[in-house]
Amino acid sequence: MASFFVLILGLIVGSFLNVVILRLNTGESAMTGRSRCFSCGAQLQWFDLVPLLSFLWLRGKCRTCGSRISCQYPLVELSTGLVFYAIYFKWMVFAANFSGVMGAMFFLWGFAFWSIFLVSAVYDLRHKILPDQNTYLLIIIALLGIIIFDRERLWPSVAIGGALFLFFAGLWFISRGRWMGFGDAKLFFGAGLFLGWPQALLALFFSFWIGAIISIAVALWRKKLNLKSEIPFAPFIFLGSFIAFLWGDAIYFWHLNLLI
Numbered sequence: 001m002a003s004f005f006v007l008i009l010g011l012i013v014g015s016f017l018n019v020v021i022l023r024l025n026t027g028e029s030a031m032t033g034r035s036r037c038f039s040c041g042a043q044l045q046w047f048d049l050v051p052l053l054s055f056l057w058l059r060g061k062c063r064t065c066g067s068r069i070s071c072q073y074p075l076v077e078l079s080t081g082l083v084f085y086a087i088y089f090k091w092m093v094f095a096a097n098f099s100g101v102m103g104a105m106f107f108l109w110g111f112a113f114w115s116i117f118l119v120s121a122v123y124d125l126r127h128k129i130l131p132d133q134n135t136y137l138l139i140i141i142a143l144l145g146i147i148i149f150d151r152e153r154l155w156p157s158v159a160i161g162g163a164l165f166l167f168f169a170g171l172w173f174i175s176r177g178r179w180m181g182f183g184d185a186k187l188f189f190g191a192g193l194f195l196g197w198p199q200a201l202l203a204l205f206f207s208f209w210i211g212a213i214i215s216i217a218v219a220l221w222r223k224k225l226n227l228k229s230e231i232p233f234a235p236f237i238f239l240g241s242f243i244a245f246l247w248g249d250a251i252y253f254w255h256l257n258l259l260i
Ligand SMILES: [Zn+2]
Pocket: 037, 038, 039, 040, 041, 042, 062, 063, 064, 065, 066, 067
């Protein structure tokens, strides 16, 4: 029952994240102003804004003018729902260490971190640039949570996050920004902080592998290999980090067993 509630919460938050992604750097607040259709400007009613269901019910078209609604909306809603759902199952065991309010705060920390991360990933996909203020918020949230819930790992996490940052800042510098942006390095700092050792290192490997496979697939599909990357890297950092978050410890120990 609680897991179902978490899934619904994720869908609703995802619907809000869509607005944040759209209005970030436009000077418009995500908190005020009703959502409108981009084609005809018709104000959307509450029943047009039910996560996932409205999109399915309207078959992806505006009720007033019939123009297509971007599939970003249902995808971000569904992703946020699934991310929240996965965090809930991953952290159920750890949350038992905290009393009622602290346990809830612990989950809120995870929900907030991955929501902000998802905003960066989707924004990068849309605009091919990372919003700095969002990355700084991600880093602050990661630090705050570690200080509150897991203080012993503060400096080790800063160290591994810093190492990832330096590694990617180095790649950025050597390639003069062709392989990846400086924003990606900062984003990796946030991811490394939150994940800690050894998940942070696995996040790096997963991000690279997913990025390489998808870039080659896209290049084959477009039938041309473009070395100057037009593919934003943040979505891969998000995917790689989330996989490392969910299964990183299991993969790490499984690998150790193979070595011994
Ligand atoms: Zn319309």
